[in-house]
Amino acid sequence: MPSLDQTLDEYADTLYGGEDELLRSMRENAASVGMPLIQVPADLGRMLTVLVQASRATTILEIGALFGYSTVILARALPLDGSLVSLEIDPERAELVRINLRRAGLESRATVMSGPAMDSLQLLADRRFDFVFIDADKASYPQYLEWATKLTRSGAVIVADNVWRGGQVVETAGDCNAAGAARYNEIMAQDSRFSTTLLPTRGGTDAAGISVRCRD
Ligand code: SAH
Ligand code: DHB
């Protein structure tokens, strides 16, 4: 028998849409070239769409693009005059993201910067973003949060994927990725400029941190 989680996922996907043809073909193509299939699950994808639209974001920063699955979801949620910048360390992945954005007809709304995110962020120091999605190497989440704070103002939303990691964040000894995610959660919790909640994903094995900035 499928678990209650699976049944609920199927129910939600049937009602509200899981992935369309383009996202499905992007995923299958990524699988066929050996890409790890660690893109956002459908429920988090819908949450990103709702948050971008509820916050009326027009500028989005994404850190960690893989093959562009979440990139396409985020860019689609923007108004026509909106813009997205996505940072991806792997040049081949970055190129695939650009190809997928073209296939989605989103190339005029989205730019991919290839290279280590910390280098690209330096180049974006004068920009401001309404929405930040953090999903690259978990060890660097505290630094990404520092940048996200620098690049946002009151009203902005910051979402960080994978901040639970099967509960590893509560026993951080050893894994620098779990330690980075744990530190991210702690810093966010201490920062009174943000209201934050954790949204369970992947059947409760992981979570996304969802934060809104209440003051500059
Ligand atoms: N957001 C994507 C999944 C991202 S997976 C989605 O949901 O569809 C994490 C990505 O972060 C990988 O593609 C990896 O290459 C990239 N990454 C890892 N370290 C990075 C760094 N220092 N700078 C930028 N990207 C990085
Ligand atoms: C991993 C990274 C992710 O961004 C994710 O959503 C799931 C897994 C990973 O590095 O294992």
Ligand code: MG
């Ligand atoms: Mg992730």
